[in-house]
Structure formats: structure tokens, C-alpha cells
Amino acid sequence: MKTNMLGLPIAESEKIVKELNTLLSNFQVYYQNLRGIHWNIRGKRFFDLHVKFEELYNDAQLKIDMIAERVLTIGGTPLHRFEDYLKHNQLEIGHNISKDETAVQLIVSSLTDLLKIERDILKKTAEIGDEGTNSMMSDFISEQEKTIWMMNAWLEESI
Template identity: 75%
Template sequence: MNILGLPQKETKENIELLNTLLSNFQVYYQNLRGLHWNIRGKRFFDLHVKFEELYNQAQLRIDEIAERVLTLGGVPLHTFEDYLKNNKLAIAKNVSTDEEAVNVIIKSLSDLLVIEREILDKSDEINDEGTNSMMSDLITEQEKDIWMMQAFLG
């Protein structure tokens, strides 16, 4: 057991999964920045503001995930090389139309949910309530974001 009362081997595995999530959140964040900068069209004003809200929210989540890695005794990944090596999200390059941008967000959030649910299952198995709670909050938040983005698309 580690200092938190969690099994070391399984905690190390969860740290690796959290680092994968961290990497993917960094790519999601950068995608959002690009969408914010490059959005065009009649919905520009609404989406420009919404994308900024989402990237600010993602930046907070990135910090929380990195801090959880540290709390569990790990080292958060912090290089672009590591982020890209662990990334599972599509890279949104030169996306400027409203529907394409919103679909990028929906797909990214759906892919993040897969990673988060895996972490949730693993953290639940070892009674890691801190990680479990974090994943539950992320999942709830992102499911709502997906619903709102789908509502936007009609």
C-alpha cells in the first residue's frame, strides 16, 4: 500500500491512464484554441465565446488531472512529444465552419469519455475515491456538453 492506502501496482496503472487522459485533454485544449481562433460565419459571435469558455474549462481540468497524478505519487506528462504519443483524439486543423467545429467537440468529448470511464472503473476497483470522484464529475460535465452541442446542431 502507498501513503494514501491504495495498492501500489494498481495505482501506478491508474497514473498511466491519468497521464493518457492528460495528454488527450491537452490536444482537446489546443483543438479548442484553434476552433476559437478560426471560426467563421453567421454564428461566429456565439461560437467564439463558447469555444473560449470550453478551452478555459479544459485548462482547469488539465491542471486538476496533473495534480491528481502528483497526489498519487506520479509525474504528469508535460511535453508535446508525450501528448502526441498518447493522443487518441483527432487533430482539428484549419476547421472554421460552425457545424464541423461543433462536431469536432462532440467527437473529442466522446473519445475523452471512453478514457474517463476506463479510469473510473479502475479507480473504483481499488477504492480510489479521489480519482473516482474526479472522473464522475468530468463524465457528468462532458455528457452535458455533448447534449448541448447536439442541441446546437438541431
């Protein structure tokens, strides 16, 4: 079995690169959704949500860079064109969202969809001993689960 410079099987690593590029594409859409709701949010909760959405898009931007660098580390090339992102996107794309509950629901929905992709990557990387990618996915998952919990708690309060 041929391995890459990290000692991971090349054929399986190429499959992981594809999965990571799908995740990268979806994170780019998530990031743009967050920017849009950050810019367009209105209402009595504006000040709190505006700051929270900025926190989330800054975090997403860091994760985008981490994913792209992991693709490079395991021997691939990260996608970097908007048409590629849209081709691989599985998230709902928000448009002119200014209502607080709609914005938070979009975040919960997006994170839930990202979790599905990440758990699939987690399973595949565990099978080939790709601890670097596995660890990154595990960290993303635990952070996003907490954010989903917090956002759902906020939604309950606002009913």
C-alpha cells in the same frame, strides 16, 4: 500489499497514473483543438461560438491542471512534453477549422473519446477504492455528457 501515502495499492496506483497521463495527453489535444477553433471560427454565428469555445478551453485548462495534480497526489509524474501528448493521443486533431458545424462536430467527437478514457479510469479506480480519482472522473463525465447533449442540440438546429 504495499500502499502509497494515501493507502492505495502502489502497483495499481502506478497503472492509474498511466491512465491519467493518457487522459492528460488527450485533454491537451482537446484544449489545443478548442483554441484553434476559437481563433479560426467564421460566419454568422461567430460571436456566440467564439465566446462558447473560450468557455470550453478555459474549462479544459482547469481540468488539465486537476488531472496533473491528481497524478502527483497518487505518486506519479504528469507528462508535460508535446511529443508525449501526441504519443498517447486518441483524439482527432483539428486543422484550420473555421466552419461552425465542423467545429462543433469536433467537440462532440473529442468529448465522446474523452468519455471512453474516463469511464475506463472510473472502473479501475472503483476497484481499488481510489475515491479521489473516481470522484473527479465522475464529475468530468457528467459535465461532458451535458456538453455533448447541448452540442448535439445545436447541431440539430443548424441542419
